[in-house]
Amino acid sequence: VLMNEYDEIKGSLESPPPTKRRGRIRRCLFGGAIILVIVALGLYAFYRYKYPYGYNHCCDLLLLRALEEYAETHEGAFPAGGSTPEASLSMLYSNVDWVSPDLLRGKTVSGSVAREALKRDGRLGPESCGWHYVEGLRVDDDYHLAIFWDKVGLGHSGERLSRRGHTVIFVGGERGTISEPTWVAFLSEQQRLLSERTTAVLSVSGPIEA
Secondary structure: OHHHHHHHHHHHHHOOOHHHHHHHHHHHHHHHHHHHHHHHHHHHHHHHHHOOOOOOOOOHHHHHHHHHHHHHOOOOEOOOOOOOHHHHHOOHHHHOOOOOHHHHOOOOOOHHHHHHHHHHHOOOOOOOOOEEEOOOOEOOOOOOOEEEEEOOOEOOOOOEOOOOEEEEEEOOOOEEEEEHHHHHHHHHHHHHHHHOOOOOOOOOOOOOOO
């Protein structure tokens, strides 16, 4: 009898009451939830920093291929003649059957904005297209001439570049990144190359945006 009473007293001292156990479990769960929230917020902040306009794959190489396909059926000329360079670029939508609004929107404009603009006017404008397009070029132009680049300056999937600048696509199909410190010199060289052409073209513009 004494042993049984001893065991009961010992058990009551070692095991907390059920209410205390439930309280400890709740505190553990609450602490774990806070940790998960903090981790989730940190991951979201990192994502927003790395992809300031969201992850996307508006592929510049696909856009180049579309321009080349357009030129094949237009005597070597890339799209031109629209009210803006963006409007000219969006001629691809009605001339190259596989081109989508998501390709023409660029890396900074939402797909819904581009689709609405094309549905309304059949053309894009400066607010509905994230590409800077140099209008008036041909496939037989100097291959050092740039034909388009992303207006803001983002990586292939919309990520921030490790060093600020722009990924530029050239008439000859080359693809290169021009850093911010050399951007003004790059634009000046583009102006010089354009001035040496024998056909009239629009001037290059588009300073780096924040």
